[in-house]
Amino acid sequence: MTCSRQWIDAYVDDELDPSARWQIEQHLAGCEACAGLRAQIAARREQVRAAAPYYRAPDRLRHSVHAALRAEAAGPRRWPWLAVAATVLLAAGLVWSVRSNRERDLLAQEIVASHVRSTIGGRLVDVPSSDRHTVRPWFNGKLDFSPEVRDLAAEGFPLAGGRVDYVGGRTVAVLVYRRGNHNIDLFLWPSESGGDSETQRNGFTVLHWTDAGMSAWAISDIARDDLQRFRDAVRARP
Amino acid sequence: MLPHLDAAHNLARWLARSAPDAEDIVQESYLRAFRFFEGYHGGDSRSWLLTVVRNTFLTWRKREERSLANVPLDEERHGIAPAPSAADSEGEAEALRGCIEALPPEFREVLILREFEELPYREIAEIASLPTGTVMSRLSRARQRLEDCVRKKVAAR
Numbered sequence: 001m002t003c004s005r006q007w008i009d010a011y012v013d014d015e016l017d018p019s020a021r022w023q024i025e026q027h028l029a030g031c032e033a034c035a036g037l038r039a040q041i042a043a044r045r046e047q048v049r050a051a052a053p054y055y056r057a058p059d060r061l062r063h064s065v066h067a068a069l070r071a072e073a074a075g076p077r078r079w080p081w082l083a084v085a086a087t088v089l090l091a092a093g094l095v096w097s098v099r100s101n102r103e104r105d106l107l108a109q110e111i112v113a114s115h116v117r118s119t120i121g122g123r124l125v126d127v128p129s130s131d132r133h134t135v136r137p138w139f140n141g142k143l144d145f146s147p148e149v150r151d152l153a154a155e156g157f158p159l160a161g162g163r164v165d166y167v168g169g170r171t172v173a174v175l176v177y178r179r180g181n182h183n184i185d186l187f188l189w190p191s192e193s194g195g196d197s198e199t200q201r202n203g204f205t206v207l208h209w210t211d212a213g214m215s216a217w218a219i220s221d222i223a224r225d226d227l228q229r230f231r232d233a234v235r236a237r238p
Numbered sequence: 239m240l241p242h243l244d245a246a247h248n249l250a251r252w253l254a255r256s257a258p259d260a261e262d263i264v265q266e267s268y269l270r271a272f273r274f275f276e277g278y279h280g281g282d283s284r285s286w287l288l289t290v291v292r293n294t295f296l297t298w299r300k301r302e303e304r305s306l307a308n309v310p311l312d313e314e315r316h317g318i319a320p321a322p323s324a325a326d327s328e329g330e331a332e333a334l335r336g337c338i339e340a341l342p343p344e345f346r347e348v349l350i351l352r353e354f355e356e357l358p359y360r361e362i363a364e365i366a367s368l369p370t371g372t373v374m375s376r377l378s379r380a381r382q383r384l385e386d387c388v389r390k391k392v393a394a395r
Contacts, residue, residue: 006378013352015359015374044385048353052334057247061261065240065268072272119283120241120272 008034012041073117107217108199108206110167114174115185115204115219118163124183125161125176135162139173147173147188147214155233157184177230184220184230191215200224207231240268242284245355246291252350253295255339267294285357289365292347299343337387345380352377 010016011024028035118124127138132149139147142164151159157177165174165187172189190213197208205227207218216234220227246267251260267290338346344366351362359377363370 005382006375009378009381010359010374013359013377040385041381044381044388045353047330048334048338048349048384051331052338052353053331054244054354055248055251055260057243057264058261061247061264062240062243064261065243065265068265068269069272072269117272120268 005037008038009041012038012045069120104197104208105199107168108197108201108208111185111187111206111217111219112201112204114165114167114187115183116202118165118174118185119183123163126163128161130159130161132159135159135175138162139164143171143173145173145190147175149175150234152177152230152233155229157230157233179220179222179226179230182220182222184218184222184227186234187217187219188214198224209235211235242287243268245284246287248354249288249291249347249350250295252338252346253292253343254298259298263291263294263298266298267291270294284355285361285365288351288355292365333388333391334384337384337391340387341380341383345376345383348373348377349380349384 007016007020007024008028011021011028016024028038127135129135129138130151130153132151136146136149139162149159149162153159157179160176160178160183162176163174165172167187167189170189172187175186175188177184177186191210192213195210199206204219204221205224207227209216209231216231218227218231218234220230222230243264247260247264250263250267251257254260254263267287270293271287271290338349341349347366348362351357351365352359357365359370359373362368362377363373366373368376
């Protein structure tokens with residue numbers, strides 16, 4: 001093997017597969033120039049990490065981004081791409097044959113939207129609490145229904161809080177549960193219609209069911225089985 | 239809480255080499271991310287946001303270049319190349335900063351993503367829309383250039 005700088009860089013970065021790694025190690029053991037280069041690359045890398053400036057975001061930027069996102073969320077043209085997607089579907093002539101699916105699809109898309117928005121915008125919960133007796137009364141006056149709030153900590157899904165969101169043309173309750181480092185959003189609103197469904201979208205699992213006159217949607221990036229367990233825990237009568 | 243804001247700002251700041259421009263780019267990036275999150279297909283959200291920052295920077299640079307069509311040299315506009323006398327009093331951090339900023343942007347971005355964010359080559363490849371092999375060779379060349387530049391500065395003292 002000849003001295004090749006980029007392989008030594010990749011070796012220092014621990015980016016080589018075991019066989020290439022082994023070859024480089026063999027070579028370094030016998031080639032003083034390359035061993036020197038390896039040491040130089042590693043030292044300079046550490047120096048850059050330690051001494052070159054890492055530009056943290058100033059507080060004023062944090063505030064202005066927050067303000068811009070809030071203004072955007074409150075704006076009227078909230079999801080212009082939804083209109084685009086609908087137009088494309090219409091043009092394809094698909095919309096008539098799959099109307100109810102399309103409605104459910106759009107709802108699922110809105111659910112995903114709300115979930116991602118809450119993560120990016122940093123507004124996971126409006127009422128952070130693991131106590132259902134704090135979360136449920138908080139919804140009073142904010143919704144035209146009273147969602148049932150269950151504590152599922154014993155099942156491995158501790159409650160993190162709740163928020164109010166706007167989905168499918170109405171205000172809905174969102175209960176946020178935790179599973180390890182992941183969030184599960186549970187959307188609830190009164191509705192009689194709709195059966196069970198399950199979709200994968202943008203890397204999230206979305207489960208839908210109807211129970212006791214409430215339409216329920218659960219979304220998370222946890223494993224599908226875990227989310228199904230979550231659904232079963234929600235549906236189980238206490 | 240805004241996730242990955244420091245990482246987004248650090249990348250934008252190194253790419254744009256100007257504090258106010260970096261802040262504009264970050265702000266625009268978060269709005270874009272917010273509006274077009276359907277481009278997010280799961281996976282590492284930091285990588286995804288950094289991709290948005292990089293693309294926003296490219297759009298911003300194109301716009302800048304159009305409006306500054308008669309000022310061809312980036313370096314002149316930003317005053318990157320320091321006078322030789324300045325090198326004497328430069329600290330280590332200042333020498334590194336100057337040398338990283340002097341790298342061509344395509345080298346600079348892989349270096350920043352690797353050294354500061356410590357991203358694996360595969361993720362850098364996704365962010366910069368490059369084959370992984372190209373990330374490997376670019377990073378290596380970026381480090382080589384940085385090494386030469388820093389040595390030159392030290393020798394000039």
